[in-house]
Amino acid sequence: MAADTTGLTENLAQVVTDFHELPASERLNLLLEFSTDLPDLPPQYADHPELLEPVPECQSPIFLVVEVEGQGPQAPVxxxxxxxxxAPTTRGFAGILHEGLNGATAEQILDTPNDIPGRLALTELVxxxxLRGMAGMLARIKRQTKDKAAL
Known part of the structure; x- marks a missing residue:
C-alpha cells in the first residue's frame, strides 16, 4: 500500500514514505533511529523545564514547546x-515530528493532518x-503554533 503524503510538509512526507518502504520487521528500528536523533533541549529550556508543556496522553513523561518567529501564516516555527x-517509542514519535515539522511555517503546521500517527504504517507494531500520545503531541504543537503566530 502506498504512503499517503497528502497535506504533509516535504520533510514529513519523506518520513512517512520511509516507513512505508520498509518491511514491517524494520519499522521499529527506524522509529528507534528517530529517538536517538531527537536533539537535546537548548539551555533556555533545559534550565527552565517549567516553560515546556506536558503531554499527558503519552505513557512516558514528555514535554514540548514551540517557538514562532514573528506572526502570521508564513512565520517559521x-x-x-x-x-x-x-522511552524510545515516545522519543521516536517526538523525533519524527521534529524532523517533519521543525522549520515549517505556521500555516504548514496548522494544515498538517491529524492522522499522522496512522500514516506511519506502525499500527500493527505499536x-x-x-499512537494517541503522538496525536497529543501534534495537537499541542498546533495549538501553541496558532496562539504564538496569532492565527
Missing part, C-alpha cells in the same frame, strides 16, 4: 522536546495508546 531516553 521551531519545535523543542524533552523526552527520556528510556499500541493505540502510544
Amino acid at each position: 521551531s519545535l523543542f522536546f524533552s523526552a527520556p531516553r528510556e 499500541s493505540p495508546l502510544r
